[in-house]
Amino acid sequence: MPYVMVQIPHTPSAASPTPRPVPTSADVARLAGVSRATVSYVLNNTSAVRISEPTRRRVHEAAKELGYVPHAAARSLRAGHSRMVLMPAPAIPAGPLYGQFINDLQWALSRLDYTVVQYVTAGLRGDEAARAWAELRPVAVLVPGAGPGAEGVAVLKRAGARAVVTLGPERVDGAHALLMDHEAVGRCAGAHLYARGRRRVGVVVPAETGLETYSRPRLEGVRRALYGTDASVTELPLGYTEQSAGELASRWRQLGIDSVFAYNDEYAMLLMRALQDEGVRIPEDTAVVGADDLMLGRLLRPRLSTIHIELPSGRELAELVDRVVRDPGGTPETHEVLGASVVRRESS
Amino acid sequence: MPYVMVQIPHTPSAASPTPRPVPTSADVARLAGVSRATVSYVLNNTSAVRISEPTRRRVHEAAKELGYVPHAAARSLRAGHSRMVLMPAPAIPAGPLYGQFINDLQWALSRLDYTVVQYVTAGLRGDEAARAWAELRPVAVLVPGAGPGAEGVAVLKRAGARAVVTLGPERVDGAHALLMDHEAVGRCAGAHLYARGRRRVGVVVPAETGLETYSRPRLEGVRRALYGTDASVTELPLGYTEQSAGELASRWRQLGIDSVFAYNDEYAMLLMRALQDEGVRIPEDTAVVGADDLMLGRLLRPRLSTIHIELPSGRELAELVDRVVRDPGGTPETHEVLGASVVRRESS
DNA sequence: TTGAAAGCGCTACCAG
DNA sequence: CTGGTAGCGCTTTCAA
Numbered sequence: 001m002p003y004v005m006v007q008i009p010h011t012p013s014a015a016s017p018t019p020r021p022v023p024t025s026a027d028v029a030r031l032a033g034v035s036r037a038t039v040s041y042v043l044n045n046t047s048a049v050r051i052s053e054p055t056r057r058r059v060h061e062a063a064k065e066l067g068y069v070p071h072a073a074a075r076s077l078r079a080g081h082s083r084m085v086l087m088p089a090p091a092i093p094a095g096p097l098y099g100q101f102i103n104d105l106q107w108a109l110s111r112l113d114y115t116v117v118q119y120v121t122a123g124l125r126g127d128e129a130a131r132a133w134a135e136l137r138p139v140a141v142l143v144p145g146a147g148p149g150a151e152g153v154a155v156l157k158r159a160g161a162r163a164v165v166t167l168g169p170e171r172v173d174g175a176h177a178l179l180m181d182h183e184a185v186g187r188c189a190g191a192h193l194y195a196r197g198r199r200r201v202g203v204v205v206p207a208e209t210g211l212e213t214y215s216r217p218r219l220e221g222v223r224r225a226l227y228g229t230d231a232s233v234t235e236l237p238l239g240y241t242e243q244s245a246g247e248l249a250s251r252w253r254q255l256g257i258d259s260v261f262a263y264n265d266e267y268a269m270l271l272m273r274a275l276q277d278e279g280v281r282i283p284e285d286t287a288v289v290g291a292d293d294l295m296l297g298r299l300l301r302p303r304l305s306t307i308h309i310e311l312p313s314g315r316e317l318a319e320l321v322d323r324v325v326r327d328p329g330g331t332p333e334t335h336e337v338l339g340a341s342v343v344r345r346e347s348s
Numbered sequence: 349m350p351y352v353m354v355q356i357p358h359t360p361s362a363a364s365p366t367p368r369p370v371p372t373s374a375d376v377a378r379l380a381g382v383s384r385a386t387v388s389y390v391l392n393n394t395s396a397v398r399i400s401e402p403t404r405r406r407v408h409e410a411a412k413e414l415g416y417v418p419h420a421a422a423r424s425l426r427a428g429h430s431r432m433v434l435m436p437a438p439a440i441p442a443g444p445l446y447g448q449f450i451n452d453l454q455w456a457l458s459r460l461d462y463t464v465v466q467y468v469t470a471g472l473r474g475d476e477a478a479r480a481w482a483e484l485r486p487v488a489v490l491v492p493g494a495g496p497g498a499e500g501v502a503v504l505k506r507a508g509a510r511a512v513v514t515l516g517p518e519r520v521d522g523a524h525a526l527l528m529d530h531e532a533v534g535r536c537a538g539a540h541l542y543a544r545g546r547r548r549v550g551v552v553v554p555a556e557t558g559l560e561t562y563s564r565p566r567l568e569g570v571r572r573a574l575y576g577t578d579a580s581v582t583e584l585p586l587g588y589t590e591q592s593a594g595e596l597a598s599r600w601r602q603l604g605i606d607s608v609f610a611y612n613d614e615y616a617m618l619l620m621r622a623l624q625d626e627g628v629r630i631p632e633d634t635a636v637v638g639a640d641d642l643m644l645g646r647l648l649r650p651r652l653s654t655i656h657i658e659l660p661s662g663r664e665l666a667e668l669v670d671r672v673v674r675d676p677g678g679t680p681e682t683h684e685v686l687g688a689s690v691v692r693r694e695s696s
Numbered sequence: 697t698t699g700a701a702a703g704c705g706c707t708a709c710c711a712g
Numbered sequence: 713c714t715g716g717t718a719g720c721g722c723t724t725t726c727a728a
Contacts, residue, residue: 022485022508024705035715040707048708050713067506072483073421073430074705077720082421089466093451099441106437110470118437118466122458135420137370158415160370242646266643273647295614296644298590299621372721383699388723396724400697422721425704 023066032062039063043070076137081160085109085321086138088129089118090145092210095264097292097309102144104314112322114140127152134159140321141165146213147172163324165317169217171334176324178317180338182214185307186221188340189261189289190233192305196348198259198287199231204267207239215263218291222261236260238267242274249274258286259348265290265297265306272300272347287348302346310339371414380410387411391418424485429508433457433669434486436477437466438493440558443612445640445657450492452662460670462488475500482507488669489513494561495520511672513665517565519682524672526665528686530562533655534569536688537609537637538581540653544696546607546635547579552615555587563611566639570609584608586615590622597622606634607696613638613645613654620648620695635696650694658687 025043029036034055041049042059051059062068076082087106094102106116119136121129130152133141140163141156147166148156150173156164157174164175171177186203193201203222205215223233234257238244252275262268268290272282280286282302290297290306297304312335324330373391377384382403389397390407399407410416424430435454442450454464467484469477478500481489488511489504495514496504498521504512505522512523519525534551541549551570553563571581582605586592600623610616616638620630628634630650638645638654645652660683672678 020506022506025707026705036705037707037709037716038714041714044707046707052713055714067503069479069482069503069507071425071485071705073425073485074720075707077419077421077425077704077722078706078708080720089454093444093447094441096441099447103441106468107470110468116468116470118468120454120458120464120466122455122464131417134417137419137421155415155417158368158370159417240643269644269647273649295588296617299617301621373723374721384722385700385724386698389698392723394723398697403697419721422704423723425706425720426722426724428704 022071023068025068025070027066028059028062028068031066032058034059082137082139083114084136084138085114085116085140085142086133086136087116087118087142087144088133089120095266095292096294097311098144101311101314105142105317106314108314108318109321112318114322127155130155134161137161139163140325142167142321143175144168147175150174162328163321165321165324169213174332176320176332177334178312178337179334180311181336182217182338183221183224184338184340185291185309186218186223186261187225188221188307188342189218189291190222190225190231192342192344193259193261193287193289193348194226194229194231196259196287200234200256200258201226201231202234202236202255202257202260204236204238204260204262204271206263206267207237207244211263218261218263238263238271240267240270242270245270245274246277249278249280252278252280252286259288260286261289262291264292265294265304266292268304268306268347269296269300272304283347289342289348293343297345300347305345305348306343308341308343310341312337370419371416373416373418375414376407376410376416379414380406382407430485430487431462432484432486433462433464433488433490434481434484435464435466435490435492436481437468443614443640444642445659446492449659449662453490453665454662456662456666457669460666462670475503478503482509485509487511488673490515490669491523492516495523498522510676511669513669513672517561522680524668524680525682526660526668526685527682528659529684530565530686531569531572532686532688533639533657534566534571534609535573536569536655536690537566537639538570538573540690540692541607541609541635541637541696542574542577542579544607544635548582548604548606549574549579550582550584550603550605550608552584552586552608552610552619554611554615555585555592559611566609566611586611586619588615588618590618593618593622594625597626597628600626600628600634607636608634609637610639612640613642613652614640616652616654616695617644617648620652631695637690637696641691645693648695653693653696654691656689656691658689660685 025036025039029039039059041051042056109116130148134156137160141161142165144167147168153164153172153174166172166175167178203219226233238248262271268288272288282288290304293306293308297306373384373387377387387407389399390404457464478496482504485508489509490513492515495516501512501520501522514520514523515526551567586596610619616636620636630636638652641654641656645654
């Protein structure tokens with residue numbers, strides 16, 4: 001049987017079976033009839049060299065026709081540096097407060113002409129993760145939460161990172177630190193409840209993993225605020241489910257607690273609801289204080305007292321990063337950036 | 349009172365004034381007394397070539413001593429491809445529902461050995477943004493929300509992206525689509541309220557910008573569900589503040605509305621509170637339905653009826669991406685991935 | 697078993 | 713004003 005060429009019907013929208021190679025600046029040069037150097041000059045608007053207007057146009061047209069997009073990796077390889085700011089993505093989705101802060105920060109960095117990238121690190125941790133970040137040769141690394149060890153910081157620095165900034169509960173050697181002292185949140189809550197005459201203070205600690213970074217210091221803060229007084233502190237594990245809250249509420253009277261600091265507003269809402277269903281009056285029988293000053297606290301009845309947390313503006317932090325990148329010589333700075341203040345409403 | 353960053357005095361630590369150049373594989377080779385090729389073989393465990401054990405050790409030791417970390421850009425430049433999956437970061441922080449979904453997805457992709465990167469695009473939009481993404485030569489791009497036009501998709505494909513997937517309300521030519529039909533959410537709510545005997549339906553539309561992508565379709569869905577019936581639909585702009593909610597509630601009786609679909613549970617909570625403060629009984633005078641099925645809805649009194657939204661599992665989507673990357677030839681698929689179902693509680 | 701060398705795409709020197 | 717070219721760090725043939 002003779003061989004017959006058969007054309008396979010093919011919709012134009014489908015990806016071509018042999019994808020054309022990605023156009024390079026050499027392709028643009030060829031099409032425009034100039035050298036690669038000229039293409040580079042034109043597309044980068046290099047001021048040190050003047051290219052005639054007709055040539056510019058030809059280059060631009062060729063680039064557009066080919067759909068040319070420069071290759072960032074090649075460019076930064078050649079340049080020997082990049083303007084990438086790398087932020088490891090948090091392992092669990094950030095709450096509204098912290099999420100907004102991160103957002104502002106990233107936006108401010110973008111405005112300063114940095115390429116901001118959130119890097120998703122799954123599985124690796126500590127110095128493993130730091131190595132993975134270092135492979136991208138970021139000019140700066142902003143590490144939220146429990147950061148890498150001093151070892152990890154050293155790896156990043158050796159890989160050319162001009163600024164390593166941690167945003168978390170503790171300093172790391174060699175890195176700039178934005179100290180977010182969550183103990184202060186607990187201290188604030190403890191002192192407030194004590195001042196309101198409460199002496200048997202419960203502290204809700206989320207049962208969910210991944211929150212320990214914040215929940216432990218908040219608990220410790222309450223302990224510290226009440227240390228040496230006649231008040232007692234009881235740790236209350238609580239999962240973020242109605243059932244868990246119900247169980248805790250059902251043995252509330254046995255616990256003999258007259259007040260509770262609930263980690264944050266969401267856990268506070270959960271617990272408050274369960275307590276009310278159990279007939280516990282708030283604040284008469286039990287005072288409740290949340291944290292983060294979310295909208296929902298204002299909407300509860302009674303209105304929820306809370307610890308307002310002040311984070312630095314994204315712009316400030318972006319400027320710090322920029323300053324350090326421009327002058328990496330300085331000694332690492334440590335800034336206390338977490339302001340905690342009580343917002344008394346009706347629940348305490 | 350604005351919070352002020354306070355610098356804490358700090359012992360001078362070793363930031364060397366003349367930072368050593370970043371070690372390269374050539375440095376490792378020199379220190380180990382072998383060639384760069386051998387270093388590459390050893391560090392990549394190249395199976396096609398066998399290196400003697402003593403040599404391996406020497407290389408590893410040299411690498412460790414120098415703190416050598418390979419240069420990802422150089423590597424992928426040489427390789428001609430990368431395993432980077434790029435996701436533009438949403439302009440506003442994602443809510444808990446969507447945030448969890450994104451998180452799962454990223455984690456699943458990491459497990460498949462992709463480098464997942466959230467790219468923060470500030471200022472640029474549409475095809476401008478697509479060009480910026482294309483510069484990184486990602487192997488796949490996942491675009492949430494209102495994506496780039498067909499133009500943008502073409503740019504990405506020409507830049508070597510083997511998979512472009514949009515996660516949003518509409519298809520884009522040339523890209524695979526995970527259609528999240530938010531109209532279905534509105535239809536669901538509208539049909540439910542109609543079935544409950546409500547005929548004058550209000551729909552809360554957030555006044556905040558950036559939410560139109562979701563709020564418009566949800567409104568349209570309600571309209572569609574009630575089209576041709578004797579029910580009317582009233583659009584109710586609402587800012588996420590107590591004041592805005594108070595104003596809306598104060599003119600509630602004039603509006604003559606007997607039910608409201610509140611965009612999501614948070615806006616529902618805000619409005620419900622204001623209505624209750626105004627003496628409006630829920631659900632007798634006004635039925636309220638939220639969306640997203642957040643925990644907080646269960647905690648309200650009356651318990652909030654809501655539209656439960658089912659998103660695909662991150663693992664499923666990750667596998668789709670992986671499949672398309674491995675075989676980019678196929679025609680773009682469109683999947684309906686948003687399941688909406690009413691969860692009737694006490695507020696409707 | 698190891699080394700020499702080419703070349704990925706780009707920019708910045710230096711000549712013409 | 714424009715072109716040739718070296719070289720960023722890496723991997724991978726091909727030779728030795």
